[in-house]
Amino acid sequence: MIVTVEEDKCVAGGQCVVAAPAVFDQRDDDGVVILLQEKPPVEEFERVRTAATICPAAAIRLTESLGS
Numbered sequence: 001m002i003v004t005v006e007e008d009k010c011v012a013g014g015q016c017v018v019a020a021p022a023v024f025d026q027r028d029d030d031g032v033v034i035l036l037q038e039k040p041p042v043e044e045f046e047r048v049r050t051a052a053t054i055c056p057a058a059a060i061r062l063t064e065s066l067g068s
Helices: 015-019 042-054
Strands: 002-005 024-026 033-035 060-063
Touching: 002 033, 015 024, 015 042, 042 060
Parallel strands: none
Antiparallel strands: 002 060, 024 033
16 A cells, blocks of 8 residues: 555544544644655554544545455
8 A cells, every 4th residue: 555645635633543543643833734654564554544434634545455
């Protein structure tokens, strides 16, 4: 799995950080998402999928491959 974020779409809701804190964080000044792990370990996949699903701005993109 490869995770990308569109910072310009982020509305600083923070749901991604709650869902997958090992993969996402927020900037202190404006709350915009920070991607901590572009290629998270398999143990994080379900949490990352949840984060992408609940993102109010649809700013998280997941690319999944058979090898991930």
